[in-house]
Amino acid sequence: MSPSAAINQLADDFALFSDWEDKYAYIIDLGKHLRPYPEQYRTDEFKVRGCQSQVWLHPHVEGNTVHFDADSDAVIVRGLIALLMRVYDGATAKEILDTPTDFVRTLGLADHLSQNRANGLAAMLKQIHLYALAVQSRLESASS
Amino acid sequence: MTTTSTYDVHTVRAAFPILQRTVHGGKPLVYLDHAATAQKPQAVLDAIGHYYRTTNSNVHRGAHALSAEATAAFEDARAVIAGYVGAARNEEIVFTSGTTDGLNLLAATVLTSAQPGDEILLTEMEHHANIVPWQMVAQQRGLAIRVVPVRDDGTISVDDVASLLTERTKVFACAHVSNVLGTINPIAEWSALCQANGTRCIVDGAQAIQHCSVDVQALGCDAYVFSAHKLFGPTGFGVLWARYDFLDALPPYRGGGAMIDRVTFSGTTFNAIPMRFEAGTPHIEGAIGTAAAIRWLQEIDTTERIAHEDDLLRHTTAAMTAMDGLTILGTASHKVGIISFVVDGIHASDIGTLLDNMGIAIRAGHHCTQPLHQRFGIDASARASFALTSTREEADMFVEGLAKAIRMLR
Numbered sequence: 001m002s003p004s005a006a007i008n009q010l011a012d013d014f015a016l017f018s019d020w021e022d023k024y025a026y027i028i029d030l031g032k033h034l035r036p037y038p039e040q041y042r043t044d045e046f047k048v049r050g051c052q053s054q055v056w057l058h059p060h061v062e063g064n065t066v067h068f069d070a071d072s073d074a075v076i077v078r079g080l081i082a083l084l085m086r087v088y089d090g091a092t093a094k095e096i097l098d099t100p101t102d103f104v105r106t107l108g109l110a111d112h113l114s115q116n117r118a119n120g121l122a123a124m125l126k127q128i129h130l131y132a133l134a135v136q137s138r139l140e141s142a143s144s
Numbered sequence: 145m146t147t148t149s150t151y152d153v154h155t156v157r158a159a160f161p162i163l164q165r166t167v168h169g170g171k172p173l174v175y176l177d178h179a180a181t182a183q184k185p186q187a188v189l190d191a192i193g194h195y196y197r198t199t200n201s202n203v204h205r206g207a208h209a210l211s212a213e214a215t216a217a218f219e220d221a222r223a224v225i226a227g228y229v230g231a232a233r234n235e236e237i238v239f240t241s242g243t244t245d246g247l248n249l250l251a252a253t254v255l256t257s258a259q260p261g262d263e264i265l266l267t268e269m270e271h272h273a274n275i276v277p278w279q280m281v282a283q284q285r286g287l288a289i290r291v292v293p294v295r296d297d298g299t300i301s302v303d304d305v306a307s308l309l310t311e312r313t314k315v316f317a318c319a320h321v322s323n324v325l326g327t328i329n330p331i332a333e334w335s336a337l338c339q340a341n342g343t344r345c346i347v348d349g350a351q352a353i354q355h356c357s358v359d360v361q362a363l364g365c366d367a368y369v370f371s372a373h374k375l376f377g378p379t380g381f382g383v384l385w386a387r388y389d390f391l392d393a394l395p396p397y398r399g400g401g402a403m404i405d406r407v408t409f410s411g412t413t414f415n416a417i418p419m420r421f422e423a424g425t426p427h428i429e430g431a432i433g434t435a436a437a438i439r440w441l442q443e444i445d446t447t448e449r450i451a452h453e454d455d456l457l458r459h460t461t462a463a464m465t466a467m468d469g470l471t472i473l474g475t476a477s478h479k480v481g482i483i484s485f486v487v488d489g490i491h492a493s494d495i496g497t498l499l500d501n502m503g504i505a506i507r508a509g510h511h512c513t514q515p516l517h518q519r520f521g522i523d524a525s526a527r528a529s530f531a532l533t534s535t536r537e538e539a540d541m542f543v544e545g546l547a548k549a550i551r552m553l554r
């Protein structure tokens with residue numbers, strides 16, 4: 001699924017929640033079922049700075065798509081990671097760069113997750129975009 | 145609270161416009177983050193507004209009516225602050241930008257004649273602001289840092305302090321009240337030990353100033369620092385009190401205008417204290433706002449407000465102690481209304497996020513005390529902190545909200 005299709009899907013899912021509690025119950029549940037993080041990448045090198053909780057993010061390229069492993073010791077952050085993965089995991093670098101990050105706000109996440117700066121959502125988004133930018137510029141310089 | 149108390153929390157609370165607001169779509173704000181910063185009563189907002197509307201001018205400089213009025217208000221603030229903490233003279237009060245600034249000033253000036261191998265004694269419960277400046281000077285001068293351990297209940301043994309004070313200990317820098325544990329340390333006892341040992345006792349009063357009645361003479365320390373923003377005053381302003389002879393012997397810290405006596409390119413002579421430590425245009429409305437905060441606070445009976453906060457602390461602690469898997473950090477019998485805690489298997493930031501959605505503001509993280517958290521074997525904790533404006537209803541909303549957050553996260 002492309003990032004924009006994933007965002008539409010998420011928007012549909014989120015439209016079903018009538019209050020913050022349902023939304024959070026869902027995010028917490030996603031967090032509890034996040035796919036396991038490869039232990040060899042649980043190092044300082046892959047730590048995302050600027051979060052209240054600890055967050056690790058290991059981006060890598062497989063073929064021509066970008067993939068992410070990520071983890072946190074806070075379950076809500078893990079749930080947010082699961083949401084970001086739905087949008088970005090397996091997309092091409094160009095798709096990632098073409099996806100505006102304002103979906104976080106349109107989903108009503110920034111609204112309720114007023115701590116989104118503290119919980120590292122913004123920092124993770126930035127890391128993902130920087131990684132995609134690096135991959136894309138490598139691709140472009142290889143083809144020029 | 146005793147039955148004879150006339151303390152009316154709702155009247156006190158009504159003085160704070162911000163406490164009337166709602167968050168997250170109409171939820172009443174339950175502000176339990178007073179340890180991070182206190183809110184401001186109308187009297188403080190009025191004093192600052194009035195200063196800018198009527199008096200704004202640079203102090204100690206221009207020979208005109210506004211400057212004279214501004215200088216008078218500024219120096220009146222110094223007298224109010226000096227009186228509030230029990231300073232012997234107004235000159236013992238140095239205006240700073242906050243606790244952090246005061247501690248940096250002391251760290252940079254107190255140890256100028258220390259020899260390599262001399263020691264600085266800290267406690268394990270210090271805020272980073274009372275660790276890092278000392279580490280910086282220790283590194284520059286080859287000094288050693290020693291640390292008094294914290295016991296499981298969040299207190300410090302006076303015997304440990306005594307045994308760690310050596311003939312080489314030049315400074316003991318310690319918190320009056322811990323911003324995590326809430327423990328009120330026996331500063332008078334520690335000061336006496338320091339005095340007998342020829343050690344300077346420097347106290348970080350950041351957390352105590354809002355909750356305790358501070359009398360530097362009774363405490364017997366050499367210096368005491370705090371931030372105005374934790375005393376219902378403005379941000380960016382703070383106070384350093386130091387005993388006259390001690391302060392007068394310290395070298396200048398920052399150079400610039402106002403701190404000099406006479407400047408030539410071949411050399412400069414420095415102003416008398418406290419001006420020697422107040423280079424540049426000061427935070428004038430900071431001083432005026434702080435004096436207004438103190439005057440406002442002095443209208444309230446100290447014993448009654450402390451009893452009110454103590455009641456909230458005990459009431460909330462009792463309810464939290466009954467919660468499954470919850471551990472309170474700091475259970476000293478002598479503590480202020482700060483409750484830090486951890487819950488088995490749940491991250492503090494998750495608790496903070498869910499409570500925030502209920503309109504309840506607490507803090508989650510290491511609270512600038514990483515060594516203390518390491519001592520308890522944790523990375524982070526959640527912290528609720530009360531003030532004299534907090535109510536039993538708020539305490540109950542917090543306890544119920546916390547129970548709900550834990551249910552959602554388990």
Ligand SMILES: Cc1ncc(COP(=O)(O)O)c(C=O)c1O
Pocket residue numbers: 179180242243244245271273274319321322323348350351371
């Ligand atoms: C015990 C303690 N010391 C120092 C500080 C630093 O105060 P400021 O940031 O106002 O300089 C704080 C503030 O959180 C504190 O709680």
